[in-house]
Amino acid sequence: MRIHGTYIDGSCMASTLVEKIFSRKCNRSIKAGDVVMAPVDMAMIHDITGPLAVQKFQEMGGKTVFDPEGIVLLFDHQVPADSISAAENHVFLRKFAREQNVENLDEREGICHQVVMERGRAAPGEIIVGADSHTCMYGAAGAFATGIGSTDMGFVLKFGALYFRVPETIRVSVEGEFPDRVGPKDLILDILGRIGADGATYQALEFTGDTFRTMEMPGRMTCCNMAVEMGAKAGIVPPDAVTWEYLAGKRDIAPFPLSSDENASFSMKYTFDASRLAPRVAVPHNVDQVVDVTKVAGTHIDQVFIGSCTNGRYEDLKEAADVLGDREFHPDIRVVVIPASRTEYLRALKAGLVERFISAGGLVEAPCCGPCMGGAFGLLAPGEVSLSTSNRNFRGRQGSTDAFVYLCSPATAAASAIKGEITDPREV
Amino acid sequence: MRVWKFGDNIDTDAIIPGRYLVIYDPWALATHAFEGTRDEFAQNAREGDIIVAGKNFGCGSSREHAPLALLGAGVKVIIARSFARIFYRNAINVGILPLVCPEATTIEDGSTVTIHLEEGLIESNGRKLPIEPVPPFMKEIIDAGGLVAYARNLEKVETCIGSQ
Ligand code: SF4
Numbered sequence: 255m256r257i258h259g260t261y262i263d264g265s266c267m268a269s270t271l272v273e274k275i276f277s278r279k280c281n282r283s284i285k286a287g288d289v290v291m292a293p294v295d296m297a298m299i300h301d302i303t304g305p306l307a308v309q310k311f312q313e314m315g316g317k318t319v320f321d322p323e324g325i326v327l328l329f330d331h332q333v334p335a336d337s338i339s340a341a342e343n344h345v346f347l348r349k350f351a352r353e354q355n356v357e358n359l360d361e362r363e364g365i366c367h368q369v370v371m372e373r374g375r376a377a378p379g380e381i382i383v384g385a386d387s388h389t390c391m392y393g394a395a396g397a398f399a400t401g402i403g404s405t406d407m408g409f410v411l412k413f414g415a416l417y418f419r420v421p422e423t424i425r426v427s428v429e430g431e432f433p434d435r436v437g438p439k440d441l442i443l444d445i446l447g448r449i450g451a452d453g454a455t456y457q458a459l460e461f462t463g464d465t466f467r468t469m470e471m472p473g474r475m476t477c478c479n480m481a482v483e484m485g486a487k488a489g490i491v492p493p494d495a496v497t498w499e500y501l502a503g504k505r506d507i508a509p510f511p512l513s514s515d516e517n518a519s520f521s522m523k524y525t526f527d528a529s530r531l532a533p534r535v536a537v538p539h540n541v542d543q544v545v546d547v548t549k550v551a552g553t554h555i556d557q558v559f560i561g562s563c564t565n566g567r568y569e570d571l572k573e574a575a576d577v578l579g580d581r582e583f584h585p586d587i588r589v590v591v592i593p594a595s596r597t598e599y600l601r602a603l604k605a606g607l608v609e610r611f612i613s614a615g616g617l618v619e620a621p622c623c624g625p626c627m628g629g630a631f632g633l634l635a636p637g638e639v640s641l642s643t644s645n646r647n648f649r650g651r652q653g654s655t656d657a658f659v660y661l662c663s664p665a666t667a668a669a670s671a672i673k674g675e676i677t678d679p680r681e682v
Numbered sequence: 683m684r685v686w687k688f689g690d691n692i693d694t695d696a697i698i699p700g701r702y703l704v705i706y707d708p709w710a711l712a713t714h715a716f717e718g719t720r721d722e723f724a725q726n727a728r729e730g731d732i733i734v735a736g737k738n739f740g741c742g743s744s745r746e747h748a749p750l751a752l753l754g755a756g757v758k759v760i761i762a763r764s765f766a767r768i769f770y771r772n773a774i775n776v777g778i779l780p781l782v783c784p785e786a787t788t789i790e791d792g793s794t795v796t797i798h799l800e801e802g803l804i805e806s807n808g809r810k811l812p813i814e815p816v817p818p819f820m821k822e823i824i825d826a827g828g829l830v831a832y833a834r835n836l837e838k839v840e841t842c843i844g845s846q
Contacts, residue, residue: 280842289819290844302703306746309706314833332704339704387744387768403746403772405829413839417819451691452738456767485738485766540691627743629700648695648742655699655718 270423271492271514272458275379275398286422286519294324295380295397297410300366301329302629303385303403305343308350310408319354320414326375327351328359330366333622336630364595364621367391367563371475372597374504378493378512381418383410388563388645390481394474395501396493396512398458401482421487422521423514424454427463430529435679437573438473439565439643439663441465442480443534445526447544455485457521460514465528466491471500472569479564480645483541533679536661539649547666553676555660556638557588559652560667561619562626565643566594568601574668575607577679582614584674589616590632592624616671628652634659641676643667683730686723687791690736694748694769697740703747708754715751729756734789736762739780740769749773759797761786761804761813774820775829782814 269277269285276284279292299307304327311319319325327347335341344361351358363369367388376382378396383389385407392399402416410416426445459481466474474491481489491497492513501507514520533547560566560574571593583589591611593599599621602608608618625632626644633653634640640652640659647659662670665679672682702714716723733739733752739762740748749772752760760773761781773780781797781804789795789806796805803810816824826832 282842288844289817291839291841293841303744303746306706310830313830337704343704385744387742389744401744401768403744403749403768403775405746405775406771409829409833412833413836415839415841417844419817451741452764452766455738455764485741487767627700628695629703646693646695646742648693650699650718651695655696 268515268517268519270518270520271460271490271512272398272421272423272488274512275381276420278379279381284420286420288420290418290420291415292381292418293415294383294410296324296326296375296382297407298326298366298370298384298386298389299407300331300386301333301340301343301347302331303407304347306404307385307407307411308347310405311411314408314412316408316412319356319411322355324414325356325411326359326366326370327356328363328366328369329361330364331623331627332630333361362596364593364598365563365566365623367479368567368594368598371395372504372595374501377501377505377507378497378510383407383416387482388479390486390489391475391479391563393478393481393488393490394471396490396497398488398490400487419456421456421458423458423460424522424524425460425462425514425520426524426526428461428465428526428528429463430465430527432528433531435577435665436531436533437663437665438469438476440531440534441526441528442477443536443544443661444531446480446483446536446542447534448524449484451483451540451542452485454481457486458488458490459484459486461489461491467494470569471496472567475567476564483645533663533666535666535676536647538647538658538660541645541647541661547662547676547678550660550676551678553660554639555587555641555670555675557590557632557634557640558667558671559590559625559632559640559642559644560664561590561592561594561624562644563594564645565664566592566598568598570643570664571602571607572605574664575610577665577668577682578610578614578672581672583616583671585615586674587671589671590619590625591616592619593621595621625652641667641670683732683794685732685734685789685791685793685795686727687789688733688735688739691738691741692735693742694740694745695742697748698745698751703745705747708750710754711747711751712754715755724755727755727757730758731756732795733757733760734762734786735760736787737764739765741766744768746772746776749776749778753778761789761795763787774823777828779824783811785811
């Protein structure tokens with residue numbers, strides 16, 4: 255054990271935001287590289303990883319969970335149940351929820367990460383774990399949030415704590431305004447292309463700079479969501495007025511300052527200029543194979559998917575609808591639109607977006623993960639090509655291992671769905 | 683006890699496709715391991731076989747089904763240049779030993795290797811390749827026989843303890 259610097263008033267000399275979060279929780283100075291058994295504020299499980307986590311909890315001799323209110327449980331990957339085994343998993347988790355007095359949001363709310371955010375279940379300074387790799391999205395709310403496996407989750411369910419190796423921080427500073435039809439998804443794809451699929455392994459990514467300070471919550475969520483695609487343990491945007499305003503009304507919590515000290519030690523620093531960005535596309539089969547849309551414009555596609563925890567919010571659907579205007583989707587393209595949650599679905603519905611997509615020839619599905627991980631519907635046949643606003647283009651991710659997945663922004667997805675091939679959204 | 687060699691960035695969707703995530707039994711999962719990307723693995727892998735890979739092995743989804751599928755296929759050791767962090771923890775938790783070996787890519791497919799944990803090296807084709815030491819708290823979990831066995835004997839844990 256090592257004591258670093260002076261620990262005063264919950265803050266420590268020259269620390270990163272992540273070090274401060276752990277130090278605040280533990281009431282002593284904690285530095286990157288320390289291994290610590292830290293208390294967990296909230297744990298999220300869903301229908302795919304939940305059953306195994308519960309089984310592990312039971313195998314560990316767990317009788318009652320650490321705190322029924324510290325758990326968010328819902329079904330989103332295979333809803334409504336698309337197979338008998340999926341239905342059995344749901345039944346198993348419902349029983350667990352009843353026995354343990356855990357609120358079960360079941361299959362009515364939408365994608366886990368979106369639901370956690372919109373219910374204010376993640377807040378600045380908290381330590382959160384989820385049995386899902388994109389749990390890092392809650393860094394948009396200033397929390398240290400990370401994805402864990404089911405056995406680790408079993409441990410958390412029993413003890414309300416978990417071993418962490420406190421990560422070093424890579425600071426990503428972005429300045430400049432986005433050009434027309436370029437946004438957060440293009441930015442994070444650009445960052446991913448530069449840092450690489452393993453460039454941030456075991457580290458935290460801190461997103462700062464004017465571009466992030468002026469970015470609204472949905473864009474911050476899109477960026478933090480994809481931190482794991484660089485191997486990061488967490489992605490985090492220092493909480494500011496935007497964060498506290500988002501939480502107001504969702505959660506009774508008084509704002510407090512939380513950011514990295516300027517002279518804290520970062521393992522790496524990157525700078526980006528958003529004003530020079532073009533729409534970006536990740537090409538099969540790696541997330542970090544990122545090119546300008548102009549390089550792949552004209553590529554044949556069969557299906558366009560607008561949705562997922564990365565880009566299924568109202569703002570994303572609006573971005574797509576704005577590009578679409580009153581046109582129709584290309585008749586050879588299947589367009590699947592899935593709002594990320596019930597709340598987002600209703601917002602889109604009331605704003606007329608759902609009607610717009612349906613009139614244009616798209617399918618609008620109830621909130622869920624959908625084709626994102628190839629577990630439910632909307633799968634691809636061998637040789638088929640999908641253009642998707644989600645976060646992973648691994649071989650076989652959306653169906654056949656001989657299919658191809660490209661990743662892009664909602665604007666690029668909509669432009670391409672109109673033209674019937676990958677299309678630069680600035681040209682429609 | 684042969685080596686199955688893989689490249690860089692092998693993701694958990696490749697190790698076990700999403701449509702099999704409703705299964706939790708390691709042996710049932712094993713019949714679909716690397717399905718569509720390397721079908722002969724599920725057919726021919728034997729107890730004690732070793733996976734050798736490049737960098738970032740196990741990236742992507744947090745699905746513990748991935749190490750479980752490999753465990754079901756008989757794999758107890760994975761040697762890679764580097765691991766994705768969730769996979770690394772999951773592997774240890776289910777009882778697979780992940781070894782970081784900077785020279786892993788020089789090991790040949792189909793060859794055999796000998797592991798000398800205490801000395802911190804592996805032997806491949808008469809060459810000695812260094813491996814990184816397993817972090818102490820991970821070692822504790824492995825020695826206990828996995829996280830379930832480790833946790834079963836505990837009533838509660840003391841938080842905010844730890845080491846550098
Ligand atoms: S939408 Fe996709 S990435 Fe997000 S939680 Fe669902 S399957 Fe995972």
